[in-house]
Amino acid sequence: xxxxxxATTIGLAITMVAGCAQKSVVxxxxxxxxxxxxxxxxxxxxxxxAGDMTDSLLLSPVVGSLTQNKRPVMFxxxxxxxxxxxxxxxxxxxxxSTKLLRSGKFRFVDMARVEAAREQIKFQQDGGMVDTNKSxxxxxxxxxxxxxxxxxxxxxxxxxxxxxxxxxxxLRLMDLESGLVExxxxxxxxxxxxxxxxxx
Amino acid sequence: xxxxxxxxxxxxxxSLFFLGCTAPITSGIGTSAMIQGDDFSTHLQVNNPxxxxxxxxxxxxxxxxxxxxxxxxxxxxxxxxxxKLQYHFNWFDAQGFVIESRKTPxxxxxxHGFQSTGLxxxxxxxxxxxxxxxxxxxxxxxxxx
Numbered sequence: 001x002x003x004x005x006x007a008t009t010i011g012l013a014i015t016m017v018a019g020c021a022q023k024s025v026v027x028x029x030x031x032x033x034x035x036x037x038x039x040x041x042x043x044x045x046x047x048x049x050a051g052d053m054t055d056s057l058l059l060s061p062v063v064g065s066l067t068q069n070k071r072p073v074m075f076x077x078x079x080x081x082x083x084x085x086x087x088x089x090x091x092x093x094x095x096x097s098t099k100l101l102r103s104g105k106f107r108f109v110d111m112a113r114v115e116a117a118r119e120q121i122k123f124q125q126d127g128g129m130v131d132t133n134k135s136x137x138x139x140x141x142x143x144x145x146x147x148x149x150x151x152x153x154x155x156x157x158x159x160x161x162x163x164x165x166x167x168x169x170x171l172r173l174m175d176l177e178s179g180l181v182e183x184x185x186x187x188x189x190x191x192x193x194x195x196x197x198x199x200x
Numbered sequence: 201x202x203x204x205x206x207x208x209x210x211x212x213x214x215s216l217f218f219l220g221c222t223a224p225i226t227s228g229i230g231t232s233a234m235i236q237g238d239d240f241s242t243h244l245q246v247n248n249p250x251x252x253x254x255x256x257x258x259x260x261x262x263x264x265x266x267x268x269x270x271x272x273x274x275x276x277x278x279x280x281x282x283x284k285l286q287y288h289f290n291w292f293d294a295q296g297f298v299i300e301s302r303k304t305p306x307x308x309x310x311x312h313g314f315q316s317t318g319l320x321x322x323x324x325x326x327x328x329x330x331x332x333x334x335x336x337x338x339x340x341x342x343x344x345x
Binding site: 006030031032033034044047048051054055058059063064067099102103104105 | 206265266268270286288300302303304305306307308320321322324325326338
């Protein structure tokens with residue numbers, strides 16, 4: 001009996017060590033899952049910020065009246081990164097503009113591709129390879145009526161047991177003709193990291 | 201005496217084995233597909249009874265705003281401790297086809313003991329006719345630093 005218990009114990013111990021060993025395994029994960037690898041700005045934060053801002057903008061009464069009979073043309077200026085981290089804010093604006101565009105309520109002009117568009121039109125006009133009757137003409141593009149811009153700031157605090165980071169994302173919509181800010185909203189994120197009291 | 205020590209050791213090792221190596225429970229509570237005006241109580245689904253005892257869906261309202269379907273989900277923590285949760289909406293068109301599949305992220309939510317809160321969901325476009333919602337509790341991994 002004693003031997004059996006010892007053998008069982010050793011067997012279970014080996015199974016435990018083998019089962020819990022850190023093996024390097026590659027898996028596809030859920031891109032929409034909440035990610036808490038560390039305290040820095042992550043994919044969940046990006047998705048939350050873009051989702052909250054898009055929902056708020058699409059639900060605002062001002063946008064309701066702006067988009068009643070037409071699809072206003074917008075351009076995204078940029079999100080100023082005022083945090084101490086390196087954050088790809090263009091990725092945030094890409095997500096916001098994609099969601100707004102896919103909502104069917106707005107149209108966008110892409111200022112980051114102006115030079116590429118100019119080169120293409122120039123090629124069509126002057127290259128001698130494109131039928132001039134079918135080529136795209138200069139001076140026919142539609143200008144943006146509204147501008148989206150914003151800030152991302154953070155407050156970071158830590159002591160020996162705990163780290164805390166607070167992000168605030170502000171987004172505004174400006175009427176380019178009048179200069180009036182027609183809509184603004186902000187969203188907040190708080191993340192904390194504490195020392196594990198139990199763990200292996 | 202030795203037998204007791206042996207048995208205790210086996211029990212501890214077994215507990216550690218099951219605690220450390222089991223996959224987390226990721227099921228939760230939610231609703232089946234609902235259209236605007238549906239009574240939510242007939243659509244409730246509890247896949248995780250343990251969570252269902254601690255968390256209740258109090259109300260699910262929907263309306264059209266700016267031509268988009270807006271959802272108001274009321275949750276109540278009926279447990280004395282905080283719940284770390286995630287929630288998620290799925291959107292379907294009039295024929296029941298999923299819209300923006302796998303693009304609506306899980307959103308983190310912390311509900312303190314006995315706290316109730318309202319959560320908003322907004323359809324990604326005007327084609328959305330029905331929706332469902334799902335809330336789950338995911339055990340957090342403790343990080344060392």
